Amino acid sequence: MNTRKNFLNSWIKDLEPQWREFKFTIYLLRQSPLVVAGFIIISIFIIAAIFAPWIAPYGPEERIWNEQMQSPSLKHLFGTDENGGDIFSRVIWGARIDLLIALAVVGSAALIGSVIGSISGYMGGKIDEALMRVTDVFLAFPGLILAMAIAAALGRNLINLTIALIVVWWPSYARLIRGVALSEREKLYVEAAKAIGAKNARIVFRHILPNVIYPLLVNATLDLGSVILTAAGLSFIGFGAGAGIAEWGRMISDGRNYLFQAPWMATFPGLAILLSSLALNLVGDGLRDVLDPRLRR
């Protein structure tokens, strides 16, 4: 019916000033060279991941018997491993896996956490208490160790690794969103909306969520970097990618066996982890500085 279309239209109109703020944010971000550098680097990774089949000279598990353990050369930019696999290509293929995992984890965790956090913060009372106790339990454990336990319980493969990481990461988003929801709930415009009869769900979606976007974005960007590190770390000790898969952490683990003879095997995947994580942290930090109300204008 018309009401649904009107809802969407009015929602978009409500967000107009926020659109302007958004454009101003982009402008401020462009000012910092570090942020720009980070953005460029991560974009390179993303492009490499998406266009891997066209960019990578060799396949991810392509073995070339005769060219094993070669040091970097023009033919194999990053050298080859013990099976003759081209490290350069494998790093590019690996970008697909690690970046995808990071996106999946942060996306899901943010979504789940946001919903739970919004409900918890807005409803308050017993529901809030109960949910917060649950997040406390999760946050009581160091992330890697908890993920390790969960991944082990589910079975050691990449999908379960992703699930384990989602379980580890959602509580911090729930906490974050709950905090925002709590403070927004007290604000007068919510009372005003209630006074004209808006239902709770509408208030949550139309008023609270948009205000939540910015801190969420900052955390998400920074977490992307952390997830890449954790996922690679878990794969390294054997909880994620299985043998032979072109995933950065796994490649380092494989390269460890030939560390002295063929150091390039472990070096380049590690560099990839470092650079992608660094780029994400640069952008995240830049975002955080820009969104700090004291520093704006």
Place this chain on the structure above:
Amino acid sequence: MEVNLSELPETLLKIRNLKTYFFTYAGVVKALDGINLDVYKGETMGLVGETGCGKSVTSLSILRLIQPPGKIVEGEIWFKEKDLLKLTDEEMRKIRGKEIAMVFQDPATYINPVLTVGDQIAEVIMLHQDLKKDVLEMKIEELTKRLEEKQNEKLKDKIEELKKALNNPPAPTKRETKKAAYKKAVEVLRLVKMPYPEKVVTQYPHELSGGMRQRAMIAMALSCKPDLFIADEATTALDVTIQAQILNLLNEIKKEVETSILIITHDLGIVAEICDRVAVMYAGLIIEEAETLSLFKNPLHPYTKGLLNAIPKLHGNPSRLKTISGSVPNLINLPSGCRFHPRCEYAMDICQKQEPKLIEVEKNHKVSCHLYR
């Protein structure tokens, strides 16, 4: 409180053409644009002006505590035969806290919350004073007390020995120096009428009330008996009753400590209460300087007149409050000529073109205005 001005007293502080600018992204803020100020020995001088006219910048400039992007670009500050602006950092440091001391506006934020009150007073004492003799006297006192309890020949001899060394006291240990400094801190707290000074010395700032904290700050400043004591809005953050107490305190100790006071405030009431002389500041310049009584009886500058007129009166016919029209100028874009002319009732043509100079119009009454030539 009355200083006999018929004999010209010694000038303790002479500021000439002081310019302090702040170089910001928005432009150059000319906080002080060539001020001249005199403070005589033994008097209480007031510096009045609205918020933002540059009063605090003046006091910070005297102590050379201006941090970037601010900078003292020009001028002379003569204090006891020396131009403070020409001293090295090290020499200036020796003067701070010892010869010129300052008390700030908000005792909540201007005292370090993680150090005890005693610590913060004692550190000034230990820094600027030679406590060799005090340590010795302290030891003598302790031993004498013990002597009263127990009659002991050895103690008596020890005391005599120490007493003889009073003329050339030995170098004390760090611990002894600290003890002596703390003792002195207690004395200073007693001087500023702090209740239970021995206890306060061990307490942290947040355990004290606002008034007590301000007394503590005053104690810190007075601990080394400075020649010039600057009170920068020292009572603004306090209740009116406490304010009165603090002002009285300042008056009393002025004589005891033999210091001169420069009071910076926006409150004409305070000026009337304890200042011998007063200078009025507007937009980075001194526009009038006179004895307090003369200023209140016969304000010369239109701004001063406006300020005094704006004070609501309890007697006489109730009428609308008089205000000064317009607002304080932007210190980056100042009006041409006399800075006050856009708001002045008596503005003439020349006021727009030429900046008036500070000239003595009556005895000891200077003003910078084209009305008086």
Place this chain on the structure above:
Amino acid sequence: MKMRDYIIRRLFLLLPVLLGVSMLTFTLSHLVGDPVAAYVTSEKISEERIQLIIKAHGLDKPIYIQYFYYLRDLIRGDWGISRSDSNRPVVESIRNYFPATLELTIVAMSLSLLMGIPIGIISATKKDKPVDHAVRVFALTGVSMPIFWLGLLLQYVFYYQFKLHGLPYLPLSQRIDPFVAIQHPIKQLTGLLLLDSLISLNPYAFKSALEHIIMPAFCLSYITLALIARMMRASMLEVLRQDYITSARSKGLPEKIVIYKHALRNAMIPTVTVAGLAFGGLLSGAVLTETVFAWPGVGRWSTQAILTADMGGIMGFTLLIAIIYVSANLIVDVLYAILDPRIRLG
């Protein structure tokens, strides 16, 4: 309130938290698998023996009674058997491996603090100069660094390359040179090799232990080092803008005292919080570092336990981690109270 009272009060609060932790591990052991597995070795045993074990640990009783049996066992020191660790009792495994991890963590934390705090201070006092920029870049790489990769890098350079070029090199793994351990045996007092060799005046053992711990400790400390330096810089900058710093300067105090007496104590407060929070990261990092350097600590033990589904080991490790975490929080709180008098008097 005095410091002593504050500490006692916090210790009392520790008990219910520990109780909660035990409830957590109890629930976990029942959710994840068969609780009997924790008490059984890897050998095949008869049905009767299994029944005996079940009876001994009350596993045939209703669940809420089981919990009390569980508590009793914990207090008695029976935490189960660690199949992955040659069927040793879990407590024994912990006693064996924990000192190694503790020593590694302590040294790493010390490195982070000893290097991170001064770096942060210098970066703040020389803001925007080249030193500051270098520190900021370093801090950024710190939080983006995969530690296991760093460990491998360190091994490659300081062991392999140094050895190759005839330079004195650092050892690849283990806590101490086995030859030194035999010729100059260390008295096992605390299990912390550095401490024990110092106490028993054994310079050879000390040197060897030191050589072995440097790389893994530095590797482990890297991230925390960067975090602390960053926090220290930020909070120093914040503190130096405060009014009481102007006050301190107006007293004529030399700039060194202004920074190290007046500013530092205030700036340390948020840094201590960060350091405490980073502790969890240290535990995670220990798992990775111990794997790379074959360090015989609980991190490596836990990895083995999880990989081989060693129930006793997993539960024991979980409980241990929780206890460590809680204790670390307590220590941070106490440190906080020492630094900020406003907290203990409230």
